[in-house]
Amino acid sequence: MSVKKVVVKKNTFYDSSILMRAASEAKEKIEGVIEVAALMATDLNKKFLADVGLLIGEAVNATPSDLVIVAEAENEESANKAIEFVEKYLVKGVETVRKVEEVVETLEDALEKMPDANIVIISTPGEYAGWEALKALEKGLHVLLFSSNVELEEEIILKKYAAKKGLLLMGPDAGTAIINGVGLGFANVVNKGPIGLVAAAGTGIQEVTSIITREGLGTTWAIGTGSRDPTKDVGAITMIEGLKALANDDETKVIVIVSKPPEEEIAKKVVDVASQLGKPVVVNFLGASKELVNYIESKGLTPALTLEEAAYKAMAIVKGEKPPEKIVFTLKKDDVAKIVEKEVEKLAEQQKYVRGLYSGGTLASEAAYILKDYLKPLYANVKVKGVEWLEDPFKSISHSIVDMGAEEFVAGRLHPMIDPTLRKKRILEEARDPEVAVILLDIVLGYGSHEDPAGALIPEITQAKELAEREGRHLVFIASVTGTDKDPQNYSTQKSKLEKAGVIVMPTNAQAARLAALIASKDKWREVLDKMYS
């Protein structure tokens, strides 16, 4: 029988990042602890606590300005220790922040300290974020609104107001932006160069800008719009304002648009605006219909079907070359064939499925979009036309692509790009399934991400391979690394760590997905490879 303890601290605020770190460390370091949560008692967080059976005692009536710390443990002592650990962690954390010179209490105080500030990054809880963004816009500041759960009505007003004032309002729910070469939010350290992006896709920006840097070119600006921007309700206000801004920027020679396909009316609106900019535009509406692709072409723009293709087409245009029709592999076809042949030979008879465990949502969508043509039935918890919906994302079936950054995984927890715990567990779960042939992974580098995302997964990758081998199976791991050598984690170091652990590292996520499709096609792989090139 487990013991549950709860402590509520009235009117005490901590940001979600420090709270989740505190809870995560307590769970890891204190013996006998089953679960620890440290949360502000917002409705969403209370729902999470209720779901895991921890909405107990005083927590039930706590309000959004109250801090709740709950611990479940095998005995009372461990539960108490966990709560004490979290309390101490938070006090220490705040002391550390206060020691920093540039810390103030309000936006107004910040402007007194830095009167010439020009951009604000907001990551408060959603119900407050719109208010802070509005204050910033009133003061003439550009805004990156990282927070999600901002009301739709607020988003629309904020965006119209920003457009009227000539300010950028990126988000809500915008994880990434590159402003004058500076990465905001989750961003890679990329070269400066002639390609500008407007994107409603966080890891989409990261993948495209990283490929461009690794190929020796660079990015001027990457304007994140937030996922709700290209919808009928919002009308793609930020996307369109972003396009106009890039059109006026002398250093931006080619523009790339990245988004899931918006509703037809909005997609056409964006394409129409893009066709009037007087600059080449590459449009990647991931999973777009043939009709939409034709429409993009008819307007003199360049459609791209994947993130990788968007990057390579934009680079070709910059170099004055004809954009490639499509990218299959950047390695030679024969070299790919050798890799596949070697792996397929080692697979046991029952091994046939691909399981993609993703930290990046757009990367998961790209993988599902590619795999759906070769592997059936394919399930995913990202919406891609032609892919079955994975009802329970905690349990893979058949071929599955799982976005582990989806809401159901991150409620009350850190994002898998920061905390690999759930992905580590899931790797072992998939390895135990005798029908699994390939585990497909993304490793996302950059500011904001885990300090060693490849290294963190390697013990489980090794264990998974050993587990399979003991049962007479050969488990194939395929990964791609989204990042650059300038990132704090270093692209080459991360890649080589994975390779040493027996992971096949492909140059892009799209190519990693294609290789996975080939290996899982087993004795039919040659036909599939030819189909890819046809």
Added chain:
Amino acid sequence: MVVDLKKIKEQGVKAINIGIKDFYDSLKAQNVPVVHVMWKPPAGGKIEIFKRLKKLKFKKIEKSL
């Protein structure tokens, strides 16, 4: 009015970070001038009062558009 990126380029990024401190740290690591706001809920944490204030303010801005 079209966003003037040239102006940001001339000024360089000068940032205020409100909320999660990690974003302050990553700007510091990129040598970007940044001030961190150790944010707390406004209106003394009274969410209902805050929501009313917020609604009024957004209505006012909406009317001005």
